[in-house]
Amino acid sequence: MTSPLRPADVAALRDALTRVGYTVEGVEDLLGPMASAALHREQAVPARRVAASRAADPRATLTSLFLLGDEVPRAAVDAALPGVGTAGAQALGLVEAAGAGPDDAVRAVLDLRPYAATDARGPVGWWLVSDLGELATGRRLAVDHVLGAGGASTTLAQVTMRERVGRVLDLGTGCGVQALHASRHADAVVATDVSRRALDLTRLNVALNTPDADVEARLGSMLEPVAGERFDLVVSNPPFVITPHEGAAGAAVDRAIGAFEYRDGGRSGDDLVRDLVTGVGEVLAPGGVAQLLGNWEHRRGQDWAERVGGWLDASGLDGWVIERELLDPAEYAETWIRDGGTTAARDQGAWDAAYGAWLDDFASRDVEGVGFGIVTLRRPVDGARPTLRRLEEHHGSLRQPLGAHLAASLAAHDWLEARDDAALAAEHLVVAGDVTEERYLTPGEPDPNVVIVRQGDGLGRGLQASTGLAAFVGVCDGELAVGQIVGALGALLGVPADDLAGELLPAVRGLVRDGFLAPAAGTGGSAS
Template sequence: MVTTGTPRVVDGLVRPLDAALREASFRPADIEGLLGPVAAGALDREQTLPALRVARGAGPEPLAVLVRLFLCGDDVTRAELDAALPGVGTDGAQRLGLVRAAGGGRGDQVRAGVDLSPVTYEAPDGTTAEWFVTSDLGEAATNAALRPDHVLGVGGASTTLARATIRAPRRRTLDLGTGCGIQALYAATHSDHVVATDVSERALAFARFNAALAGVELDLRHGSMLEPAHDGDFDLVVSNPPFVITPRPDRSGAAPAAGLPLYEYRDGGRSGDDLVRDLVTDVGRVLAPGGVAQLLGNWEHRRGEPWQDRVGAWLDEAGLDAWVVQREVLDPAEYAETWLRDGGATVDRDAAGWDAAYGAWLDDFAARDVEAVGFGMLLLRRPTGTASLRRLEEWTGPLRRPLGDHLGAVLAAHDWLESHDDDALLAERLTVAGDVSEERHLRPGASDPTVVLLRQGGGFGRTVRAGTALAGLVGACDGELEVGRIVAALAALLDVDAASLRDELLPQVRDLVRDGLLLASD
């Protein structure tokens, strides 16, 4: 039986499907409750066997049937699915393109043609949305290599981008390379109008279905990169683009090296990191003044050229405010292995193709003197005047909480600092952010600390080492005293020159305001 399908919107069946899935408690928390932590954890790692054993053991209860069918790739009977999806039934699910039934009998087998997974979204204001998102079945469910036009489900990169997206109210948002439409669904929670584009017609069919199931209206457009977007149209652009660097022998971008599969979801058909460069340099065209683009990407580290210079040159060309955070670095071999394993294609470990494909990747990197590949997030903003924000940093630590609010606050703090010279800063009454704690390290028996650390609980969880004066200043920032008065008092207390202390402290205070450890009153 062919196992992959494409969902179709059928009026009169989509709302009953949504109702039936809710009725069955097909939600992440309930699924974890059914499976238990071990099987649920395995399923997260795309290992279906433990979940299958638990779900089969749970009998015909609707949640177990749906987990087996849509998450594990298991066959269920027509009778089981009819009971699990009242109002839709096996015939309805078949008309929606979700399943294929072997026959019309109650005991006939039914197999999923798509993955259908629940997603719970908790908005910054505490409200939650629950969606059901279809995508192509993964290798774990089909036991086969992915098709070239495979439509990805909600994966690690999707979640990374979603958690980093600033969820401020937006007029118009563009989701470039929407795939199953997950970023567009998130965007619709805070945007009046969402345009979602993809070069893949199949991806757009999945996005159309998922939007209908979520009751969300999307403006779906077919086309490559920024082609379907008008100039200056968007307050927000989000994109998890097909950034994977793939060997292309002739640099034309027409086809990857022999033996390497072309996966539309990861391979944008350009040489090296050209796709990410092109997106960074061109995205400003579709942004409204003040509009923000949040992208994920890979960039090459070339011998003798720090990555900050290479990406920095793209930013120069873009002329945008920019903050780039490098989250991970892989050497060429690690990079090639990661993407050779992805997709389950013919180049598995034992195949002769593995060495050839691995070699093609290494040759490709060697041809451009690539020593490593960086992965990270790019936050770009079309300035209303001239660009003033330029920050490229490495941050490889874990990020446990959604970052969007924090990134928005850092942009606002940057703007505030730009409009406050040192005199204005000295006149300001700052407060310490609620998530900042102070950690003191003392030698046993000593009364003065040798090290004072300021730790941020939220955001990037930064740790700042503070000298005596800075620690004293931060400790006094209660919103009552101006920075200038605190500095003067500290100078007297420490018996140092006030002007020198001010010159030493103000840049550090600016850094703390910029990163959200100190807050301005307005």
């Protein structure tokens, strides 16, 4: 993709894809549930059989061409892309044709697939151009392979806060997924990457999906392309995979699966994520937020939260880290050897060598596990000191998109910081609409011995509540102030109000922070 994009050509492609129904829903309708599920598992046979049986359907032609990597007749491509045809797709760098005849074979050069997701701003339906995967090519991925929308990129899109902002930085943009999402709520987006090829594909994807957006693509590593600039939001799905690089271990991994720019930043251990966490504040405007994904090592004799917490301390930023998954060294090695493609899978010796190299690399740093999760950072306003330092494990389910929940929790944190216990006691609170209560009783006993207050949204937290706290939550309807409720419960339970306040108010703060409780409308308080 070296020639400049012509807006009219891209617009014609967008119109053609829309007209023939080449969408996520359209392809799933074509293939049916079994073949769709198999294709998600990188198994092509069921989808290939369906596409062959419905060859006259334009969606079948495009699925065969772009998703399965099959050759299709030129006439079929012309029919599947009305107003564009094979010639137009060639001009955009999407396909190659063996000749100009109607039966001459056409094959895809790039992956062009429909994309659907829901972020905190609502649903989107686009098309993403990226490099063809092994399923389509049958070959080992290139070092500069540009990945489409994987699980990590979808996760980041869903957890990102989507308030209207001025400038957004998408660091390590790849094919531009995060830039596309950001373009819906930002005045301007800067997308950076070390790969010229990735930036070319980002430009094509922006032109195809959000042509009116102000998105600038810049070449460079980490924060270098934007040094001295300021952004209201930074998003990054960086190349965080921990990969052996030194000596025989690095050579064994390179022989087995190679190095990939999209996942391997060339650093030892989790140094890349550490440096991004500690350095991203340099480009954040006051009040600006950075949200990124990452891996971090759990090392023998040191709690991970202490270690990663040190990164937050060094950053000078408010910080919130949610660990979503924890793999032991063997699980981690298996995950990324498989992700590297089929070369090692077909060669047991290569697989074993790469596996051993990963284990040796982890052993050299006393690594017992690797965490994966979400990091949210914020630059304090007006030189204030950070007030948020939160590191937690949440390996269970959550309700996506999470971005709005995270934004509300940050707002609640600020609301609480502005109120001491006396001010909090004067506030009126209400229970969030997604909160439920579970009671567990021993058979034959009249009263529950366990009460759990649970939220259905966000992180789906469950809190085992004391009798007093459960009663407090149960009467938070906005009518009475916090202090009034505590006083009434103290009288009911026969506990001095000050003692009960000392027990309940810290817990109430936690419930407000996590979205179980919220300031009542019209009472002078708001956490948003």
